Amino acid sequence: MTDKVSAEVGGPVKVDAAFDAVKSACSIRCIEVVRMEEPRPTILAVELTGATRKWHLYIDCDEARLRLPWVATQPPTSPLAHVSYSGAVCIDDGQGLSLDPSRPAEIVAHAALKAYNLLEKSAADAASGYVEFFNELEGYWLHLPGSLRSRAYFEVDGKSRMVKGFVNSRLKTPNWYFAEPDADQPWDVRQEKLAGQRALYVHLGALELPPAKPDKLTPAFIEAVNQRLTLEQLKLWDQLLGPSKNSPKTLALLVSVPRQAGGLSLVAAVFGARAGGIDKSAPVTPLTMRRHAPHYMRERGGASLELFGKHVAVLGAGAVGCVVVDTLAAAGVGKLTVVDYDEYSADNVFRHLLEPLYIDTPKPFGLNFALERRYPGLRITPVTSTAQEWWKTADLRHYDGIVFAFGAPSVERSFSRVLKGRQHDIPVVFTWLEAMDLGGHSVLMWTKGEGCLDCAYRDDEGLPSQASRTSFLEPNQPVTRNLTGCAGAFVPFGPIQARKTGLLAAEHLLSVMTSVAAGDEAPKPSYRFWAGDGTAATEHGLRTAPWFQTARTTSFEEATRMVFGRPCRHCRTPKDPSA
Ligand SMILES: [Zn+2]
Structure with missing residues (x-):
């Protein structure tokens, strides 16, 4: 060896040590091994004798990326499974690999034996019809x-x-x-x-x-x-x-x-x-x-093919609503109707999923444009009117679920009453955020049967109340912060709170849709929530309701009983079907 060669990174010392490790690993398995001339100073070249042929293996002894080293063999005269056209042997399936970087020679020996085992299997495959090769044809x-x-x-x-x-x-x-x-x-x-x-x-x-x-x-x-x-x-x-x-x-x-x-x-x-x-x-x-293709990508990505045929309406495309829309689409829902009359603005950017390029565009159009490209096969129908306008012509039979994400309790309570007592039974989720870092809620009711949003607006005696008993905040406190006078008022919550709440609501709807469709449970109302740590809220002098503390040790099942234990006067006796 010349000085020039031994000065290369890695160098012959590494390769010699690697060969010793390969030799002892082969002797345990009784595999005949011969060292060949290195094509490059950091590549170990060996010939291992297999059942039907001798394998020339070239193993990179300078692998520093904590992966199995690169291994190649002489390009075979006819194709072999797990061997590329140029001879690279695909030994690393990347599954749960844990290498000890202080033992590089053993890693090389491990790779050599792994390649040998694979090549022996591939040779057997070639002799018996190339089934494995055609599994890897692409x-x-x-x-x-x-x-x-x-x-x-x-x-x-x-x-x-x-x-x-x-x-x-x-x-x-x-x-x-x-x-x-x-x-x-x-x-x-x-x-x-x-x-x-x-x-x-x-x-x-x-x-x-x-x-x-x-x-x-x-x-x-x-x-x-x-x-x-x-x-x-x-x-x-x-x-x-x-x-x-x-x-x-x-x-x-x-x-x-x-x-x-x-x-x-x-x-x-x-x-x-x-x-x-x-x-x-x-x-x-x-x-x-x-x-x-839509089906192929859904299957490969773990999205649901059953949901591809489902249609969900999301009312409100703000910080929470956009996460609901995106999550439903990612889970595999194929059709979404997005209703919001609001235009995208600079205030929205850091708590919304849309890029700034959509500023001054109605939010439903922005989501339609961005997400139909994002999720192949997805169809979004944008509706740029109020929810009340949309409802005038909406036909419930076209939907498999509805999510209200306005964060406007009075609008949502009126919808809860309008939607109750329908012939067509679908789940409806109402979701909203609490101020600052307090948390978020998701109330799910069905358009038939008992349980509605008004059930949550009762006091401990079951009498109607202005404040929701799910509220983490003590009622009657001003929470809107004011930056630059009236026009600068904004609801104080952050992007993380909005995302958590949107995710909660989307998961709530999907888990209920899926388990009811599978016959695992009957349609029934339920309540889910997440409670944050509330530090920021306390710092801003906000007072929390007792439920905020109780919530963190309460299961969804218990909380559901608290809200829906007894039906309220709005859902107790279903009205005459009007749809
Ligand atoms: Zn009710």
Whole structure:
């Protein structure tokens, strides 16, 4: 070794120690191991003898990022599961890994044995039909030479059909997008004003093996897919190629195959066509598909597919309401109606989810614009009128739930009375914040049966009261702080309090909707809350009600009994159904 080499970071000492560790780990397992020449000073190269072949392993001995070191093998002559096109071995599944950084040689040995075990399994997989390889097909496709990133906005559901392709060639590397022909164009396609072209999506029972290094994807792969098409699929193929007299063109073919591990793999390629057939001289470009479809993303992200068909109205799109809207959307609710006549203002920015760019825009329009891009498949109907105006034409049968997040008790109590005694039974949540850091509330009632918001407005004897018995604040205290005279008055609470309360209300509604739909519980009213520590409120001289102290040791069940134990005069005898 020259001085130059030994001065490299890591260096031969590290590699020697790593080899000793690999050797002793192999001897325990009776695996024959031979050291090979290092391709680089910090890479350990070893040959391990497996059941059917010898594995050349190259292990990075300079891994300093507390991950398993990078491991590669010689690119196999035909593809192997968990080995990339260029030979990288995917040993790190990132699950619960805990490495001791003071023992780097042992980490290298651990990685070497892990790679060996994986490669032995992959070789067995290759000998028995490549099931595991095809489970990981999309990952392999990503590293094929020249593979382009592309997006599928349609659901990959195994139903062969024509889709619409769009290519953005203005980028350094072109981007492809695919969508249903009759669907709204994805916003990135719309924004770039891309022209659509025919593309074909086919589902096959199985697929040819993709090329191994140094081979590339060729027209032969497209030909092989064509050979597997059914008569129905061949009709679609003819549509893709179009009339034979046309000039040469570039076409996109998308193929899904079943994954034994569940779901479907999707790969695609762009190829040339001329005279009604595949152009054998034109290049074939692999496309790595990223699925942007509503169902797929909901499933992968842990959102609910059952909620995708649900429609919830949120009245009030302020600091609490916007969190309710965002949380319902993230949980998977597919349709939201957002009602608020207020415009977004500079005062809102730090306790709202919308960007300042929406200032002077009605809040429902801002949420519609921002969140439909944020959550694929979400539909938000913005209503820029008062809740009372909205109610005049609203049909309860179109909704699966309603949330009132105005923080205006008198408006909400009048809605509670109007909504009571309906034929159509849906849950209605009333949510509001207390001043400063006191906490927040969520009262849930059903439009049929007993239990309503007025139940909370009674004293200990059950007589009607102006103040809610859920209030953390002693009644009749001014809490609105005044910054710059009357026009600068604002309700004193912070973004954290607003978010906690919005989250509480959204979770309350969703848990009730879900458990009632599953038959786990009958529709019944309930009350939830969170109590803060109240330090800021005390500092500002606010006096709290006894319930504020009791609340912190009271369960939701007990609190629900306190509010709804006996129905009040507004919900005791249901009125005649009027809807
Ligand atoms: Zn009541």
